[in-house]
Amino acid sequence: MRGASRESAGSLAVDRRQFLGAALGACAISPSLGFLSIQLAASMSGSLTKEQRDSMTPSQVIDELKKGNERFRAGKMAPRDYLAEKRSSAAGQYPAAVILGCVDSRVPAEIIFDCGIGDLFSGRVAGNVVNDDMLGSMEFACAVSGAKLVLVLGHTACGAIKGAIDDVELGNLTGLLARIKPAIPKTEFEGEKSSKNPAYVDAVARTNVKLAIENTRRRSPVLEDLEKKGSIQITGAMYNLANGVVDFVS
Numbered sequence: 221m222r223g224a225s226r227e228s229a230g231s232l233a234v235d236r237r238q239f240l241g242a243a244l245g246a247c248a249i250s251p252s253l254g255f256l257s258i259q260l261a262a263s264m265s266g267s268l269t270k271e272q273r274d275s276m277t278p279s280q281v282i283d284e285l286k287k288g289n290e291r292f293r294a295g296k297m298a299p300r301d302y303l304a305e306k307r308s309s310a311a312g313q314y315p316a317a318v319i320l321g322c323v324d325s326r327v328p329a330e331i332i333f334d335c336g337i338g339d340l341f342s343g344r345v346a347g348n349v350v351n352d353d354m355l356g357s358m359e360f361a362c363a364v365s366g367a368k369l370v371l372v373l374g375h376t377a378c379g380a381i382k383g384a385i386d387d388v389e390l391g392n393l394t395g396l397l398a399r400i401k402p403a404i405p406k407t408e409f410e411g412e413k414s415s416k417n418p419a420y421v422d423a424v425a426r427t428n429v430k431l432a433i434e435n436t437r438r439r440s441p442v443l444e445d446l447e448k449k450g451s452i453q454i455t456g457a458m459y460n461l462a463n464g465v466v467d468f469v470s
């Protein structure tokens with residue numbers, strides 16, 4: 221075991237030196253890719269280490285996600301070696317955040333935040349609603365594994381939100397949409413309240429994110445306590461399918 225970990229540490233050191241060279245090269249052509257971008261494993265050296273993750277505050281994790289989203293929108297994603305990330309994370313993972321997102325194929329958290337293997341826990345369910353299993357997953361992510369941030373990630377033009385507005389009934393989907401429906405009467409909106417109105421659909425989606433945050437705090441004393449202690453932050457955001465912007469609620 222010791223031999224293996226020494227070998228692993230050695231190859232990491234080599235990878236890190238390679239990264240420094242790559243980063244310096246990248247700086248020459250892209251000043252935005254500085255050394256700070258190493259934080260959320262935006263590097264060639266592998267996944268987040270425990271030391272890197274534990275040294276970050278919840279608000280720093282939010283800042284790193286915002287920077288990653290800016291890189292994604294600019295098409296200037298950090299140079300990344302998935303195989304190095306796979307190797308460095310195989311023996312242990314230290315993700316900085318857990319994302320509760322929608323199954324929508326256009327909202328892959330790792331890509332829109334320009335993160336890599338081992339950086340994020342990703343829980344996905346249509347309409348990014350909270351249920352017992354998702355709460356258990358988020359509790360594992362934060363209380364057991366040490367993630368610093370719970371992020372509920374809604375998005376524009378969400379089909380699940382439209383389905384809830386339209387009272388769609390279909391197999392098990394009916395029960396899932398019922399978890400979204402409380403957001404409908406709680407959405408204040410002037411104008412046509414129908415699934416045909418994109419502004420209304422997005423307003424309900426924003427309310428749905430807020431309710432998911434409230435439900436998380438109310439239904440998970442574990443997470444609520446961690447947040448009160450300042451160990452984690454529970455927050456939300458909306459992803460705009462059209463322009464790629466992630467708009468954080470805080």
Ligand SMILES: [Zn+2]
Pocket residue numbers: 322323324346347375377378379380381
């Ligand atoms: Zn959706």
